Amino acid sequence: MTRAAALPNLEFETPVVLLGGGDVCAKDCKFLTDFTGPILCADAGYHTAQKLGLDVACVLGDFDSVDQAEIQIPRLHLPDQNFTDFEKALRSITAPQILCFGFLGQRLDHTLASFSTLAKNAGTPAILISDQDLCFACPKQLNVSVPCGTRFSLFPLERCIARSAGLAYALNGLELSPMGIISTSNHTTEPQVRIDMVSGTALVVIERDVMGLLCAQLT
Structure with missing residues (x-):
């Protein structure tokens, strides 16, 4: 089994949004533009944040889908290719709740990988959100x-x-x-x-x- 590299820890006292590069519906857009807490992006989620004019606290990922040079805000390069950007981001964030948009829809393999990430990090208070559903690992x-x-x-x-x-x-x-x-x-x-x-x-x-x-x- 590949051992994960040590990751930074971003600590927040309030719920945060983690934005991925997948589908973001109209309801998501309204929620995101009204959200007053910290917003973080996993790699290509930064493009969605730019389109919506969101104030982003940090961008995390291996930056294979976004050019680091275009990011003018704090960023964390997480290059380990054995793990998805979603998993690396979850393991780098400590918050009471992580509301995850843009990790469902589009490519089926990405959606399945998101489910796998929830299962492997069941102790993390992460909720996947799509236009019709919420999804999270069931606690004990x-x-x-x-x-x-x-x-x-x-x-x-x-x-x-x-x-x-x-x-x-x-x-x-x-x-x-x-x-x-x-x-x-x-x-x-x-x-x-x-x-x-x-x-x-x-x-x-x-x-x-x-x-x-x-x-x-x-x-």
Whole structure:
């Protein structure tokens, strides 16, 4: 296994945005232009930030998609090609919450790599955001309040065992696996949802409409 090089640590006391080079929808653009916290870019995410006129705190990455010479703000060169810019950026940031835009859509291999990064860094409070969904690694215990009928899927990235309360299709010690049973297209039946991950790693995929409510509970 390749050992990761030591990375810098950027510490923030408030939630931050991490912007990648993938799709950014109209809802994303409005959120980003209204966001008052620190905004960081992973490599080509800098181009999106320029188009939107965002005030960016730092650009991180190997700079294979953006010319360092055009970056007139603080930048961190993270050249290790064994890891994606998304993973290197996550491992370089300490914050109560990292809202990640531009890491889903476009190339499927990039999207799958983003899911892998969430799984490998499950202790990092990172949330992937697209025009329809939010996605994050499920913690050992998750307790959230969302409206009844909210789409709430749990997708296993390995063999895992989970229990749930408040979902239409309960996970009462059920073994989930990418090659076996998965829990997609589930939905909430109670205002309070609880997930206990007995073992293994899974992603929570929940509809974008509850973004403000959910993110406030995950900080």
